[in-house]
Each structure stands twice: as C-alpha cells, then as structure tokens.
Amino acid sequence: MEFTISCDPIATHTTDCLILGVADGGKLGKIAKAVDKASKGALKTIIGNGDISGKVASTLLLQQLPGLAAKRVLLIGTGKAGERSAANYRKLLGAALNVLKQTGIASATFALEEDTVDERDCYWRSRRLVEQVAAGLYQFDRMKSKKADPVKLETVAIYTSEADEETGELAIREGAAIANGVSTARDLGNLPGNVCTPTYLAEQAIALGEEYDNVSVEILDEEQMRELGMHSLLSVSAGSDQPAKLIVIQYQGGGARAKPQVLVGKGITFDSGGISLKPGEGMDEMKYDMCGAASVVGTLTAVAELQLPLNVVAIIAAAENMPSGKATKPGDIFTTLSGQTVEVLNTDAEGRLVLCDALTYAERFKPAAIVDIATLTGACIIALGHQASGLLSNNDKLAKELLTAGDYADDRAWQLPLWDDYQSQLDSNFADMQNIGGRPAGTITAACFLSRFAKEQKWAHLDIAGTAWVSGKEKGATGRCVPLLTQYLIDKS
Structure with missing residues (x-):
C-alpha cells in the first residue's frame, strides 16, 4: 500500500475514487463546494434529492460526475458539529474503506474537510487515516493453503492544502511506521x-x-x-x-x-x-x-x-x-x-x-x-x-x-x-x-x-x-x- 499527499486542483485530480465529506443536513464544506462548482451543481442536486443526509458514516457512491477527472465520488456523512469525535472519525473511515473494498477501486483520495474531527489538526487526521486504512486492509492467511484474494486498493492519497503538505508527509511517514x-x-x-x-x-x-x-x-x-x-x-x-x-x-x-x-x-x-x-x-x-x-x-x-x-x-x-x-x-x-x-x-x-x-x-x-x-x-x-x-x-x-x-x-x-x-x-x-x-x-x-x-x-x-x-x-x-x-x-x- 502506497500513501501520498496531493495538493492538485480538486477538479483535475485523477483518481479512481474521490472521497468527500457531507455534514448533517447535506451541508458541504470548502472542498466539496469546489467539486460541486466543477460539476455544475451535481452534488447539491443529488443531496437535494435526499440520497444522503450527512448522518455519521452514511455513504453514497457516485459514478462519472461531470467536470471531474475522478472516475467516482464517494460521499460520506460526517454528522453534526458536536458529533465529530475521534470515535466517529474512526467510524466514517471504516465505512469508506468498506465501500472501497467492495469495488475494483485501485486508487482513492480522501479529501475530507478540516473540521471532520473536532480539535484535531492535519497531522493527526492524516496519521490516523493511514493507520486505520492499513489496519482495515490487514489480512492473515499465512496458515491457509488457499490465500486471500489480493487487495485491489493500491494507492491512497490524502488531499491537503499546500500549506499542510509537509505536515501531511510527516504524518504519512509516522503513520506508516506505526x-x-x-x-x-x-x-x-x-x-x-x-x-x-x-x-x-x-x-x-x-x-x-x-x-x-x-x-x-x-x-x-x-x-x-x-x-x-x-x-x-x-x-x-x-x-x-x-x-x-x-x-x-x-x-x-x-x-x-x-x-x-x-x-x-x-x-x-x-x-x-x-x-x-x-x-x-x-x-x-x-x-x-x-x-x-x-x-x-x-x-x-x-x-x-x-x-x-x-x-x-x-x-x-x-x-x-x-x-x-x-x-x-x-x-x-x-x-x-x-x-x-x-x-x-x-x-x-x-x-x-x-x-x-x-x-x-x-x-x-x-x-x-x-x-x-x-x-x-x-x-x-x-x-x-x-x-x-x-x-x-x-x-x-x-x-x-x-x-x-x-x-x-x-x-x-x-x-x-x-x-x-x-x-x-x-x-x-x-x-x-x-x-x-x-x-x-x-x-x-x-x-x-x-x-x-x-x-x-x-x-x-x-x-x-x-x-x-x-x-x-x-x-x-x-x-x-x-x-x-x-x-x-x-x-x-
């Protein structure tokens, strides 16, 4: 598994799956709004139709949104402002990973908002993401004659601002070691x-x-x-x-x-x-x-x-x-x-x-x-x-x-x-x-x-x-x- 940091313009970022947060009530953050603008309001239309409410760890996988280089967009609920604890961050990452494992997705980019976890910075969010993704993909089949199917997900990028790029790189290094x-x-x-x-x-x-x-x-x-x-x-x-x-x-x-x-x-x-x-x-x-x-x-x-x-x-x-x-x-x-x-x-x-x-x-x-x-x-x-x-x-x-x-x-x-x-x-x-x-x-x-x-x-x-x-x-x-x-x-x- 390879982890990277990306600061590309979100609309032109190439990935099999772009993962975005949706807050309770269908509210979009800064990153998600940029995606919605690039797709000419497609996200707001989908959310307005009631397909995802923003409840913690709820998910909705979308295919080929217009105006985006990403092949898919995975919307994941981040809940209300008072619900954004470390425990709920763990839940929503787990929910996203479950979707990724059920598809043929080889690369994914987590482009979650800064307020996805209360009082936690880019370093903490990125390191925990690396640790949890690695743990979620762990397989132990050494003692089996028939080995498990290889994990299809090969690359995970974490989307950050340019100001947080160095911090994100450190988080990946330390998270991968842990x-x-x-x-x-x-x-x-x-x-x-x-x-x-x-x-x-x-x-x-x-x-x-x-x-x-x-x-x-x-x-x-x-x-x-x-x-x-x-x-x-x-x-x-x-x-x-x-x-x-x-x-x-x-x-x-x-x-x-x-x-x-x-x-x-x-x-x-x-x-x-x-x-x-x-x-x-x-x-x-x-x-x-x-x-x-x-x-x-x-x-x-x-x-x-x-x-x-x-x-x-x-x-x-x-x-x-x-x-x-x-x-x-x-x-x-x-x-x-x-x-x-x-x-x-x-x-x-x-x-x-x-x-x-x-x-x-x-x-x-x-x-x-x-x-x-x-x-x-x-x-x-x-x-x-x-x-x-x-x-x-x-x-x-x-x-x-x-x-x-x-x-x-x-x-x-x-x-x-x-x-x-x-x-x-x-x-x-x-x-x-x-x-x-x-x-x-x-x-x-x-x-x-x-x-x-x-x-x-x-x-x-x-x-x-x-x-x-x-x-x-x-x-x-x-x-x-x-x-x-x-x-x-x-x-x-």
Missing part, C-alpha cells in the same frame, strides 16, 4: 502456538537486529537464566518441552550515555494454565498470551523505521506454560532474580512470574523508565471491557505521559490505583509473597506483585488482557498497544 509495527504485532499474535514458540520469537528479534545497524539482540537460554538466578521465570517453562528465552533487543538512537526507555513484554506463547489447568472452552485463544511481547516487537519495528533519536531496550520474557510431570505445582516456592521468594498458589498466574525476573534484569540498563506490557488478568476485562487497557504505575508523571500518548494515538488506557492497602492480599505464610491475591481487585494485586520488583525504578504496567485481541467472528490480534507505546517514545524523543 501501521507496520501494528501489523508485525498482529502477525505474531495470530500465529498458532506450535509455530510461534519462544525460540520463534527469538528468531524474529534476531531478524530485526539484522535489518537495522543500530539494533542489537542478545538471547539468554535457560542455562544462562538459571546461572543468573531467574528461577521464577524458569518455573513457568518447567512443564514444557519448549525452552524459555529471555530476549533483549537494544535500539541505539540516542547518545551513548543517554538512559534508555525500557519496554518489558510478557511472552507466554501458549498458556494452558499449567497444573492449574484452564477450562477447554476458548483455550485456543491462549496463543494470544504473548501479545505483550508482540506489541514490544511491533513498537521496536516502528521505532527503528522512524530512527527516533533515543535509546530503547526491549526485554521479552518468553515461555510456554504447560502441564507435565515436571511442571510447577501449586504450593511450590521459588527464589526470584531479586532474591525475593514467591509461593506459587496458582500456576495460571504465570505472567507475573516471568515478568518479575525480567523487571529485575532490566535494572542493569539503568533505565530512564520501565513500562511492562502484558495480557495479565481476566479481571481487567471485567473492570474495563475491551475498550481501554489498564494502567498502573508507581510514578504519576510517567502514568500521565502514557495516558496522554494513548489518548493522542487513539489507543487509550485507564489508570487504576496502586495503593499499599492492596499489598497485604499477597501475604504468604511460607514465602516473601504469594503469586495471587484472591478475586477482589485482581488486576491491582497483580500489579502490586510486579511493583515489588521495580521499587527503585520509574515503572508502569499496562494490562492489555481486554485489548490485545478480539473474539468471535472477527477473531484476531489487534496490535495494541503499539500506537500508544510508539507515541510515548515519539513524545520522549
């Missing part, structure tokens, strides 16, 4: 557990390092982790024939002494629950339990493509959680890399067991801040549904930066409290802590557990259990939180 990162994360998440193993994740990291000169990769195997004392992480992979990996990716875009931003991803490539076995229904979706790791790889892909001027370290704790005679049992106690001991009461609360050792390992990089990303708790879905990721942090400034980045990137998170009042739920009679805190406040107590391994760091935790994938007919990985994390790093750079 879209590539999202697609990378979705590809990894959608692969089955028999393909996307910890070793496979390590191979993908190595491939990223081979692609960019300023990306280096180190893979720690189980023997190396055992020598370091990462017994908590290794307790999760104990029942699997697939060896665990600690994957470390370093991106050097800043100065040699600049402290890095550290991203830590949960990479449980399949989660059966271990001895605390999950119910069979829906267990296939536990291939998505590595979507935290996938989002980290996707974010590093975007950062490397953009060549952001900062340093980033990505750490992926990759393991498979399976039951066997060698598997960890409820009641077993392990010593973490930090020296703290953990009583494992539920082997299905394994994400925190791999992340705690990865968080301790991250300290050696003297980070500016650490953000971990994990499909950690079903409780987060109960609390926030599938709209927002959960955010908990020991630093209010860091939390605000992540929330702001998520709002801007349309990849939102919501902050939950991390009060000491919850810590007592992790008390154990036999170890320094237990790995579960009971049903109440499950998302918060999981973060409380992790916070004990980041006491000396600026740290935040993103629980993406509700946002990393969708179920049902449209089942598949979403690629979240790549947009949030990339925007956060763009802001930091």
